[in-house]
Amino acid sequence: MKLVFLIPAFPLLGALSLIFFGRKLKEPLAGYIATAAVGLSFIFSVVVWIKFLGFSGNVFVDHLFVWINTGSFKVDAALRVDPLSLTMVLFVTGVSTLIHFYSVEYMHKDIDFPKFFLYLNLFVTSMIILVLGNNMLLTFVGWEGVGVCSYFLISFWHERPSAASAGKKAMIVNRIADVGFLLSMFLVIHYVHSLNYSAIFAAGPSLAKTTVDAIVLLAFVGAMGKSAQVPLYGWLADAMEGPTPVSALIHAATMVTAGVYLMVRLSPLLALSPDVAHIITIIGILTAFMAAMSATAQDDIKKVLAYSTVSQLGYMFVGVGTGAYAAAIFLMVTHAFYKALLFLSSGSVIHGMHDEQNLKKMGALKVVMPITAVAFFTGWMAIAGVPPFAGFWSKGDVLVGAFSESWLVWIIGLFTAGITSYYMGREYCLAFLGKARWISESSKGKKKSSKKEDHGHVVDPHEPSFKMMIPVVTLAILALVGGLLNLPFASSLKFLDKFLTPVIAASPSYFHPSAVNQIALGVLDAVFAIGGGLIAYFIWSKTYEKPALEFTLFKNAWYIDKTGDVAIARTSTKLAEVTDNVIEPKVIDGAVIGLSKLVLAVGILVRKMASGFVRREALVIAGGLVALIIIGGLRGGL
């Protein structure tokens, strides 16, 4: 298990070699090197995992070096191998490898091809450090690393102003949330004097309840930013400006799960703080519902997926809040499979449609892209939670947790599951079924004018190359069978639950519904999932324009971004204008210019005294001397 340091080392090495030799390596070698680096990282994750299965303890810590050593406070650079970090590292490196491989073809002919893979490798390194870090500070290093890489990758096509501003938005929103994480760490340093997770958990029960509340709540603020919870979720939708593999890697499979990971990592503390857990549940279910509604009215193929990611993250936080930690991780893993699958399939669609992302301009792609259609269908089924696809089992687990906690949360969750199936169905129907809007458009173009052809923009959808199909098909299979990780039928089949139990807080005792209840809940889940999907099919396979079902409120994602824009951005712009127009010229310049005017006025007065006549000045000196003598005599009594 000493090999654990190799897991982050390989992608780091890949990134370094791309920094120095990227320009020379060119296409496609740079891409393959990056893929190989992450692939090796995955292989070593598996090796470490196998070794860990034979390990007697629950936690193995590999001390690399002492990082910070100041008197009583010490931070090691140490990697923590335990079931939670292993689960994370396995699916992160696994899915990342597939996405790297897919990107080699997808980014074909991009000018900055090597740079793209440099960022991807750096991102994977950061993510691995995030999950393997043995203390909060090392986790924070990875946390910031993924943040900065997501900034690079979202604004990868920075010539587009929208991409540049989307990158900035992601950066700023994440920074706001990071303040929470930092404050949480400061509290931990103050009260625990160590940032090591083991030390924090050991100290947890002896801390005051308000202290634990504050630590967990502040950490959750950090998680809200990273995992795009209400109200800090706008950046994730905008992040779709990045290349599609980036959306798949960052905004579905890995980075956004960091918040959920952090809360599960801190679950021994969170378990001590039921109030904060309730807050997390409420925010989670609110996010799940609001984002799902937003997804029903989006026209951009990737924005639907973006909001669905936000919604799924909301579900994960419902799992965290209700104490169903293993279920949250289970959902995270299966979500990584099917969301990466959906994003990569949509990438194939966008690729085939020559960078067209508008669903309203697609349709009937099933005929020309049958494999992608099947893959996307699999993703739909999986995310909707239709049995036996992966999503059914994982979302089922989360909903069982919600059911145990509060029937209201459960009903909203169940309804949202139906909505999830509906909006994914809408997306599938708009893209793959119905009439082909792209043919009509190109023929229209031919009749009216040949403008389209001048730009060489003949729409000619086609199945992507074989190399792009491999990761998609692999992920489709995973999305189909991912449920096997944690089947609820017998406790011996709950592999993930059993694996994670030693390191996460125990679920509350009420969290074990009877078998009958569980079956009933499962049937309800399936009914809602299939129902939502069928509704979508009947509406959207026939038409593509139905404004009555695409509310402006949802199209604008509940105006939360706009509210923030008006309330914060506009007002601070106004404030800046006031300072620029009033305070700067009047107050600051006034003070500076006023001072110089004062000096000038004094000078004009004083200079009259200098007459230039030597004798008069000598008289003044002599007079002064006499005056001094008189004063001295009066005071000193000469």
Next chain:
Amino acid sequence: MSVDLSYYLILAAVLFTIGLIGLLVRRNVLVMLMCVELMLNASNLTFVAFASKLKDVGGQADVFFVLVVAAAEVVVGLAIIVSIYRKRLGATADDLSSLKG
């Protein structure tokens, strides 16, 4: 035999006053410079008088400094006066008011 200290001081005061009055009254720059020298030497006299009275050689040492500075000052002052003569053919102090503020 010794002369009383007060005589020296009175002499010095008289010399100083003559110098000061000369400085204020005369318009010839050369004469004004000489008056300044007179005032300096009046103060030198005071120094020496006190030095001998108090048996302190420091006062006499100070006089050397004053002499040296006065010599340097005379050099500079005369040089200025000479250059003024060359330019203006005359050295009346009241004409030289180009430093007026």
